[in-house]
Amino acid sequence: MYDDILLPVAPGGEANDAVPHAASLAERYDATVHVVSAVDTLARTLRGPHAGAFAERVESAAQERVESVTAELEAAGVDVVGSLRQGEPVDVIENAIADTGADIVVMPSHTRSGLRRVLLGSVTEKVVRVSPVPVVTVPMADPDDEVDEAAASADDGQTADGT
Template identity: 80%
Template sequence: MYDDILLPVAPGSAANDAVPHARSLAERYGATVHVVSAVDTLEHTLAGPRAGAFAERVEAGAERRVETVTEELTAAGIHAVGSVIHGDPLRVIENAIEDTGADILVMPTHTRTGLQRVLLGSVTEKVVRTSPVPVVTVPMADGEA
């Protein structure tokens, strides 16, 4: 049923909540997991002498997260490939669906409510509304961002 699973991750621990779900689907269907992290282009939003260093830290964090998750899945006997892509997270995910031939997405989600949800929105919420393939959302544990 599923041959290719897209697992978008971001630097931080939230991605860990979704990994077991992607792993379970991959084990059940013998699927490949495509681990992808979007690094938003910060040159347009940040200025000053520290902007470049900050952008480098963000990219390094994304690379570490992709590598860690990919290695974890591979150690479990799952075929996993990873990539870090520059761009708007929503666009990166939309393009990755097409580029990888993903049959399903597995994503962590915030549990925002009320005004915070309206004002901030979420990449996951936008993906759920626009994705051409099923999306499994995994609520993050309390205290994760």
């Protein structure tokens, strides 16, 4: 059913709960996981004395992230290919679906709400709208929400896990 799975990862991103889901699908269907990270070309067009250094840091972080996730999947025995692509994340993911022949996309979805969601938008939501293949979204809690939850629990005399 699934021969090729696309797993987009953010440059320098933290742990990605979508990785185990992609690994599980790959194991079940004997599929290849294509790990891709987008290096937004906007960073290269910025003006100023540090624009080039910033773009290099973003690209380096993206490469490290792809290598880290690729190594994690290889260690789990999954057939994996990693790549770095230039462009807007949604465009990169949409093109990667076509280029890799992906049958499914597995990606995280942050649980932002309210004004933060409106202002920050969601690459995942946009991919869901444009993708010609199914998109599995894996909820990831926003770290700020976890801090707020821990503080609220502490006020109630409870730990973050409810004990």
